[in-house]
Amino acid sequence: MKIKFLLLAAILSSVVSISAHAQALNDHQIAGILEEANEAEIDAAKLAKDDAKNKEVKEFAKHMIEEHKKNMKETDKVAKKNDIDDEDSEMSKAIKEDGKNKRAVLKKQKDLAFDKMYMEQQVTMHQQLLNDLDQKFIPAAQKPEFKAHLQATREHVSKHLQMAKDLQAKL
Numbered sequence: 001m002k003i004k005f006l007l008l009a010a011i012l013s014s015v016v017s018i019s020a021h022a023q024a025l026n027d028h029q030i031a032g033i034l035e036e037a038n039e040a041e042i043d044a045a046k047l048a049k050d051d052a053k054n055k056e057v058k059e060f061a062k063h064m065i066e067e068h069k070k071n072m073k074e075t076d077k078v079a080k081k082n083d084i085d086d087e088d089s090e091m092s093k094a095i096k097e098d099g100k101n102k103r104a105v106l107k108k109q110k111d112l113a114f115d116k117m118y119m120e121q122q123v124t125m126h127q128q129l130l131n132d133l134d135q136k137f138i139p140a141a142q143k144p145e146f147k148a149h150l151q152a153t154r155e156h157v158s159k160h161l162q163m164a165k166d167l168q169a170k171l
Contacts, residue, residue: 029092033132035072038071044122057171060119082143123164130157
C-alpha cells in the first residue's frame with residue numbers, strides 16, 4: 001500500500017508540475033523536451049534491464065533503450081536540418097526531475113514489485129508523452145518536417161504504450 005501511495009504521489013506531483021508548464025512551446029523547446037523524455041526512458045530502461053526479474057520486462061526494457069536512442073538520433077537529425085537547437089523550458093526541467101524521482105522510487109523495489117512498478121511507470125510515462133504530443137507538441141510545431149517527425153514519434157509512443165499495458169496486465 002505504501003509503495004502505491006508513493007507512486008501515486010510521484011505521479012500526481014509530476015502531472016501537476018508538467019501541466020503547470022503548459023505554455024506555448026516553440027520548436028526549440030519541444031526538441032529539448034523530447035531529449036529529456038528520451039533520456040528519462042533510457043535511464044529507467046537501463047535500470048530495468050539489469051534489475052527486472054521477469055524475462056519479458058527485461059526484453060521490453062532493452063527494446064525501450066533501442067527505440068528511444070533511435071528517436072534521439074532521428075530528432076537530432078531533423079533538428080539540425082531545420083536549425084532547431086534544444087532549448088530548456090520549465091516543462092523539460094519538470095520531465096528531467098520526474099525521471100529522477102521515478103528512478104529513485106523504482107530503485108527501492110525488489111523482485112516482482114520492481115517489475116510491476118517499472119511497468120506502471122512505463123504506462124504512465126508513455127500515456128503522458130502521447131497526450132503531450134497530441135495536445136501540445138504537434139499543434140505547436142512550426143517547421144513542417146519537425147511536425148512530421150513528431151507525428152511519426154507519436155505512432156511509436158502509441159505502440160510503446162500498448163506494449164507496456166499488455167505486459168503490465170500479465171504481471
